[in-house]
Amino acid sequence: MAIPKQASWMVRKILNMRKTVFILWLALLSSLRTQDLLIKWGIDVNGTCVLCKNGLETQEHLLFHCCFSKKVWQEMLSWLGWSRNVGNWEQEYTWVQQTAKGRRPQHVLLEACFATTVYGIWIDVTPGYIRIEAQPVIS
Numbered sequence: 001m002a003i004p005k006q007a008s009w010m011v012r013k014i015l016n017m018r019k020t021v022f023i024l025w026l027a028l029l030s031s032l033r034t035q036d037l038l039i040k041w042g043i044d045v046n047g048t049c050v051l052c053k054n055g056l057e058t059q060e061h062l063l064f065h066c067c068f069s070k071k072v073w074q075e076m077l078s079w080l081g082w083s084r085n086v087g088n089w090e091q092e093y094t095w096v097q098q099t100a101k102g103r104r105p106q107h108v109l110l111e112a113c114f115a116t117t118v119y120g121i122w123i124d125v126t127p128g129y130i131r132i133e134a135q136p137v138i139s
């Protein structure tokens, strides 16, 4: 879809959220390549959450059991004017889905911020996978 030239900066940003939406879609399918999956596939990774260094990095942990990601989403909700305790991934996704049913600007903004938060958390942990240390070759 072509973005009109007269669209505001914010509208352009929201319309350019393809990567963000893709990561949210993967999360909805429980298909984020978290370290627990990499371990199951035989890839030698540490497994510990790179954000809090406390617990196995699973999708459930990242979204939003992890104290770091929970705080990020809590702050985002607060910035949007919502005051509520952050639950787990299923609870948060369901809440956003039910709350943002309308097409009013605050609904669109809530959905965009949720997707952006998930994407931002995912981007923050992704470099952890690059830290796979080379193993010495046994001769």
Ligand SMILES: [Zn+2]
Pocket: 049, 050, 051, 052, 053, 054, 055, 061, 062, 066, 067, 068
């Ligand atoms: Zn964590």
